[in-house]
Amino acid sequence: MPTLLDKDQSIDLGRLLSLVDTSNIDLQLILADDSAFIMGISSLSKAIRGDITFLNDIRYIKYVSDTNASAIIVSDKIYSDLIMRNSMPDCSFIVCNNPYLLYARVTHWFNKQLSKNISQNIHSSAIVSTDSIIGHNVEIGPHSVIGPGVVIGRDAKIGSGCAIGKNSDIGDNCLIHSRVTLYPNTTIGSRSLIHSGVVLGADGFGYALDKSSSCFIWNKIYQFGRVEIGSDVEIGANTTIDRGALDNTVIGNGVKLDNQVMIGHNVIIGDGTAIAACVGIAGSTKIGKRCSIAGAAMVSGHITIVDDVHISGATAIISNIIKSGRYTGIYPYSTHSEWQHNAPIISKLSKIRKLIKSFFKK
Known part of the structure; x- marks a missing residue:
């Protein structure tokens, strides 16, 4: 070092x-x-x-x-x-x-x-809308674009190549690294840290299927909500958070998101929750306070997870969790030859169960 x-x-x-x-x-x-x-x-x-x-x-x-x-x-x-x-x-x-x-x-x-030691200024190549409000002692890096109606709090730092969309609001003492994109109406609370490549407020994945024609047509559902980020939040590199369809996507105070986390539209994450890399959370799911989700776990949409839940890595959560505690759903790894012997048995567990029950009935 x-x-x-x-x-x-x-x-x-x-x-x-x-x-x-x-x-x-x-x-x-x-x-x-x-x-x-x-x-x-x-x-x-x-x-x-x-x-x-x-x-x-x-x-x-x-x-x-x-x-x-x-x-x-x-x-x-x-x-x-x-x-x-x-x-x-x-x-x-x-x-x-x-x-x-x-x-x-x-x-x-x-x-x-x-x-x-970093000079506080707005770089000459930055484009700042005349009706934005820039707080005291703010730094805006080269080639960043600050849209109309944007509010940036005092002592905030915006890196190079950022795009801050119309009517977005960035709190005091935030640090936004290079190449971050905020879609219009995104809000970020004070003292938050946003790493490079983050995209906040892109459209959620919403389509209505029209089966009336011979070729199925997916009709886009436009998204009118926004993303609300609390205070003291950290969002890792290349993480994406979609804006809500109608209601907002909300990330609570003190939440920590690792790199390459994907959060769908209308998700709500409670205060103090930490989520490790490569986790995917589908739309309209609500996660409570003080939860932790380990790497590569997957969370289905439209479910609720209560406070103080801890989910192990690579676990798939497909239904509500109504009791706090630790949850694990990982099949233990083994040598490939062992897996080849075990996998066919696992796929037939339901049939084996029925055979055992019928045997004991006799």
């Missing part, structure tokens, strides 16, 4: 911790010497002097003795294990009850420092 800050920007470790959000974190700073100055953040094995790193998994404790980091964030248990193993490196420690959360908060501080 390269050093993130110049030497003259380095910060005393104690000062760094005073500037980081440590709410809900109990920590103790154990200094190796009178002071430790931090210039970067890195993984345990790649860290150099001046870096802060973290250790949250006991499996990686073997790398601690060889690290060159200046400071390590650890749990109390891991710190005690290091003392018992007598493998303490020459560095400072931040011992806390949630190392991974503190590491996340430290990355926020570094990201803010790097953002300060």
Whole structure:
């Protein structure tokens, strides 16, 4: 990992911790010497002097003795294990009850420092409608187009090559990376992060079949809803969210979407839900709060999933889930030859069941 800050920007470790959000974190700073100055953040094995790193998994404790980091964030248990193993490196420690959360908060501080070095302006090649409203300290990158009636909140950053459709609304402190497309009337709450290639508000997949002619004709159903994105949302690269047919597609506050997620029209996703890569959610499905959906899971349309549901990877959900908990529907992988023997049996389970029932009736 390269050093993130110049030497003259380095910060005393104690000062760094005073500037980081440590709410809900109990920590103790154990200094190796009178002071430790931090210039970067890195993984345990790649860290150099001046870096802060973290250790949250006991499996990686073997790398601690060889690290060159200046400071390590650890749990109390891991710190005690290091003392018992007598493998303490020459560095400072931040011992806390949630190392991974503190590491996340430290990355926020570094990201803010790097953002300060970006000039705040509207590039000369950007096209900004005269009746749009651009907040204070907004950056708009090269070749981006801001449509009529658009509102962009203060301190927002719009990357290069973006298209922000008519009457869209982007909240304060949003970061929209290059090549993002917002169709008209899309709204994004404050502090949201949208990665490259995201498309918000394209038409949902809606067609009515006309069977009256010899050749079936699919009649397009035009979509008049919009996409509403809450605050503190992150949307990964090349994810697409279709606008509603009549009602809106709604993504709640604090939702995290990975890369290449597809969300159909009229879907509603509750606050604090996280969805991993390559998940597909068909139209008009409602997903509750604090859910998690692992990679490549598929969710059928017009169903409801309650709060606090966790769906394993590659699972297909085809009906309502009315009770919170973890749900898995994956056939365990095996060697191909084993699969060839098992697959024919699985396809005949219903027939086998009937035979067993008839046998016991006799």
